[in-house]
Amino acid sequence: MKEFFRTLYGKISLIFFLLLFLLGTAQIIISVQSSMNFVCETDQTLNRYLARNLATKFQPFLKDSLDRAGIDHLIHELMIYNPRIEIYLLDDKGDLLAYFADPYKIQNSHIDTAPIKRFVSNDPDVRFPIMGDDPRSDRQKVFSASAIELPGGNQGYIYVILGSELYDTAINGIGGSYILSTTAFTLVLILVFAGILGSILFFNLTRRLRRMTRAVSDFDKGDYSRRIAVQSDDELGQLSSAFNHMADTVENSIDEMKKNDALRRELIANISHDLRSPLASIQGYLETIQMKEDTMDPGQRRAFLNTILNGVINLNKLVHELFELSKLDALQTKPRPEPFSIAELLQDVVLKFQPQAERKKINLITKIERNLPFVMGDIGMIDRVISNLIDNAIRYTPESGQVKVLLSRRGGQVYLRIEDSGEGIPREDLPHIFDRFYRVEKSRSKNSGGSGLGLAIVKKILDAHGVNIEVQSEPGKGARFTFCLDVWQPQKREKTAKDIS
Structure with a gap:
């Protein structure tokens, strides 16, 4: 049982049952209270003129003096005919003048006359029930009242409590057990049916969560191919998509x-x-x-x-x-762009590699378009890129081969292309040639191939400049590397190293 309530399904079910119990109890209390108010309002409305009718019976005992014996007898007789009521005679201040009850049962000898005056005013805006003081208890009860003339010309009131002490005793004995049993039966019925329906609903809702939990658990245990089926576009569906993306x-x-x-x-x-x-x-x-x-x-x-x-x-x-x-890799070296002549830089680099090409009897050819504009870039880094590409071309070109270095302008960019007549790069190796330490030539021959870092450095430098490099090659037809640099625009603000990065 403890394990069940530790699960999300168990916690949601427990909270649902508690809320259902509280709401059911509140609903029953409100319903009972509303029913009681309805009964009181109905009772007071039906007996609205009861006190007025009784006042005609009391008036003969109030002509010259207060005939207490006659009034007590009349009150006793009327209460025998209708045990549900209690009748009191009040003066204009609300003090009790006559009643039929043992004196020790009277707890309040003074009655607030404000509710009585509202009752006898016949104001259409007055809404029932109007609650008044009960002389025999501290409770408020519905009543009927009527003005009556007392001896000496003073005004008093006939005050009739519509729920007598005998009536309350009967209600508490009979109605209490009925209400309690009915309320308990209703509450249990609501809890059972709503609980069953809620449990089924929550089970279906948490079933997707359980599948997600199993998938995450399997993924945590090393099953990295585990994914969650996305069945909807709601929050759980979005969570499943996010997990699948994270897993990928x-x-x-x-x-x-x-x-x-x-x-x-x-x-x-x-x-x-x-x-x-x-x-x-x-x-x-x-x-x-x-x-x-x-x-x-x-x-x-x-x-x-x-x-x-x-x-x-x-x-x-x-x-x-x-x-x-x-x-x-650590971004400790960042480009410092400045305008420079790519044509002059290329000529200097080619001259540097001319002896190496001559030793291998390789024809190093340079073709540079005339009147090329300045380009933007870090001259030292671009020097390194061109040097690595030419060195790589010479290294993989056999004796008596040739390496071409071409420089031309296309629109707002200057393109540099380096071609060799070597054996070319196999198709399966093309995606990896810029990986560090990767060598197409797997043997560690001193006559071909370097450390495997040259092209990785080229890629890193060009990435730092925001420039792509393209490679085209077919086995037996050599390789061609191409990249471009933006033409320097004097009228525009020069890019900073931060902009390029």
């Missing part, structure tokens, strides 16, 4: 984490290889120079030192790329 996001994030973890493992293996091989080579050459210091000729020593220097340069380049990529 979490599942994609987990897949991305697994992918990143695989890349991280591959990174560790690749970087370990890239660090270990040059370090081992440097160590071997240094040990050889140390062992043969006295017998080694200058030419051989110079060759060894050049090999060591190349290894250190490669290591420095690898560390620099890792550091640069980490700063781009």
Whole structure:
């Protein structure tokens, strides 16, 4: 039972039953009170002229003096004929002059005359029931009243209580048990039928919540494919849609984490290889120079030192790329845009790579459209982008191949395209070439492929500039990388680094 009331269905059912009980009790109390008011109003309306009719019987006993014995006898006789009423004779101030009752039963010898005056005024705006004081109790009861002339010309009142003490005793004895039993039966009947209907309704309403709870529980236990069927557009339907969207996001994030973890493992293996091989080579050459210091000729020593220097340069380049990529990831490096000549920058970068292309007998071709305008961007970062793309093209182009660098304007943008005549990129690798540490060439050959960070750095820099880069390639037909920069508009406010970011 405790477990049931810990559930949402149990709590809602308990609250519903409590509210139903309270509302049923309130309704019964209001209904009983309304019924009593209706009875009182009806009783007073029907007996409105009772006191006036009785006043004619009392008047003979009030001609010269107050005949108490005759009045008491008359009151007693009338109350025998109608036990439901009690008759009192009052003066104009409301003091009791005559009645038929034991004196100890009279608790109030003075009656408030304000309700009596309202009753006898015959004002059409007066609404029944009008409640007056009961001489035998502290309660207010309905009455009938009429003005009567007392001896000496003074005015008094015939005051008739319409619910006598005997009547109250009978009602409390008979009517009380009837009302109590009827009320209890009605309340139980309401609770049973409304409870059954409410339980069925709440069970159906919470059934969707239970399904959602099971789905969330299964998802928490590792079933990331679990989803909730959306059956409506209400709040529960919106909650189901939100959970499904969240589950999709979490599942994609987990897949991305697994992918990143695989890349991280591959990174560790690749970087370990890239660090270990040059370090081992440097160590071997240094040990050889140390062992043969006295017998080694200058030419051989110079060759060894050049090999060591190349290894250190490669290591420095690898560390620099890792550091640069980490700063781009952490947004520590942000572009500082300024107008510059993309044509001059491209010529400088191509000259820098000309010796590398000549060593591989690669024809490095540059085609630059005349009178190109300045563009907006961070010149240092764009230099890095062009350098990485040309280096990547030369690296994957076989000997006697060619690399083309084309620069042209289209509308308000300048496009830069770098093409090579290499083996191209397989279709399945195209979506991943900008992933960090991803290499199309899986072997760690020194003759092809770098650390796998160059294109990742290119993508990060262009993303920081708000620029997309496109790749087109077919196996055996080389690859083509294209991106564009906005033409500098002198009359417009220059973009700040914050705007671009």
